[in-house]
Amino acid sequence: MDIRHLRYFVTVADHGSITRAAEELGMEQPPLSQQIKQLEQKLGVALFERQTRGVKLTEIGATLLPRARTILDLQAQFLVTAHGLARGELGHIRLGLAGAVPLLPLIPLAIRRFRESAPDVTLSLEESNTPALCAALHDHSTDLAIIRPPVPDPTRLSVFHLLDEPTVIALPRGHRLAHQPVISLDMVAKDPLIIFPRELGPGFHDAILSAYQLAGVTPPLGQQAPQIAGTVPLVAAGLGVSVVPRSLSQIHAGGVTFHTLSEPAPRATLAVAIRSSQNMPLVSRFVKILRTACRKWENMSLEDQFPAADV
Amino acid sequence: MDIRHLRYFVTVADHGSITRAAEELGMEQPPLSQQIKQLEQKLGVALFERQTRGVKLTEIGATLLPRARTILDLQAQFLVTAHGLARGELGHIRLGLAGAVPLLPLIPLAIRRFRESAPDVTLSLEESNTPALCAALHDHSTDLAIIRPPVPDPTRLSVFHLLDEPTVIALPRGHRLAHQPVISLDMVAKDPLIIFPRELGPGFHDAILSAYQLAGVTPPLGQQAPQIAGTVPLVAAGLGVSVVPRSLSQIHAGGVTFHTLSEPAPRATLAVAIRSSQNMPLVSRFVKILRTACRKWENMSLEDQFPAADV
């Protein structure tokens, strides 16, 4: 049996006439008669009762008709879904975000733009750390991840650079340098450095420590923060100072002040990673939107990068 | 697109290899490769990622796979259902019963036998009156009806005789003839006759009245009963006497006694009616079972006709 047979069956049933159904189907009457006959033979049942004027469904035919319709509907849905997937207009994307990434206004913006371009795509977000996100990509529990390079195991992953974000230094309220707009690392060499565990973001972690090293100082290590953005409250509590991506300066917890770092200053790099085998148009489109958004963003003024409403 | 394509798609996905899928499908590898390729072109998406050793589902392919499976399942169900309907092994039958018919042990027995022969057939019962049942047959709200002939409009209906049941006369407790085993109609000529409205069963109604006429008497008409079996409680209330099918003697309400009628006695005829256009094997089978059961039943002794447990 064939889907064509079902379509013929339904069309003939709807028109009550083989001749008219043939018109609708864009074919002649004799082949349609034969196809119906063949279907009946294959099924072993009479679907129609031949009358002098047209044909009429038998009871069995009437029983079978709705089932044939659902199969045809499903098949049509199948085609629509496939075409939609082909054009990246529907489906589901699971997006992983490295620590503190959502604080960068750029990212929510890109997500919003993507959802406008593909309204039928459902999106799930998950915030985690870079190594975990890479593992999630590998085991297919995430489709796309914005991470802080480098990735531990780049095999089977494609990584696209997004942007290098400047870092700032966070000082507690009342710190002796709280009034200095620009600070160099050697000026805080004696302040305990609040930093996140290296496992949560080896790239950024190492960037911070090597910047200290370049500055020729070795800070005492303060308490470990549970995540990248988690350093700010600890600074606020007076446990030390911290070097964070500039986007974190949006957090105004407990009078913490953020100060531009003079060179040598680490940079917080962001990249987007996907599986190399990934060829869903949805994902490619998301990556494209992200990259163009980043290019625009890098040419913006500081005020535009962090709109007043957010700062 | 064709169901065959879907079957190929699913089989290749299950085996992870075109070659092995081709074996399973009983065909060679090259045509299967081509069909998969065609399907991908038609859908506009890559379903598989060709690898050096076998093929692997793409993300889109994995999304589409379960949908393809459901379509295949539905199609298989469709075939099974059609074949089942062809053999009369499944489906649904709506059976209409005229008044007081279920009291005849024969009918439940036939129903039970039918359900044994076709366990997957669902059966719905409805008790009504003969004209209403015929109307229900015409408008397809019932498939089969056991009625009391004649039917008002026999066009497009086929009626098969089932049996002629003797009638008995029902007397209230303490009636002057309560001890007489055999009674003739002229003996109760002065007792009010409890009878159902003619609309509920014209055939039986007329049979009763013409029997009285043949006996040369015209009884006073008592209260009308709401249905055929509804006469018995009215007799029990002392409102008169009633002529009922013998199967009603199973009702022992309020000391009513039932007495054989000497000639001229009406007969309560039962028949089964179906639409003439009806050609469902299920229905034909039911009719057949009914008729053979009736033939057997007519040759039974009274004790067998009304088993002790029921009488």
Place this chain on the structure above:
DNA sequence: ATTATCCATATCCTATAAATATGGTACATG
């Protein structure tokens, strides 16, 4: 380096769906 495995391409063949032509039947109409 060689073999084996597996997918892709090319060509041929067969099966089947569709078109054309025609016949038969019941209902409508003059």
Place this chain on the structure above:
DNA sequence: CATGTACCATATTTATAGGATATGGATAAT
């Protein structure tokens, strides 16, 4: 009552498409 019309069925031919066979190419295993 005869004719015409509408509709389905049958027969024959044609074209298309799926399948088989043969072969080539790429990659991993020995």
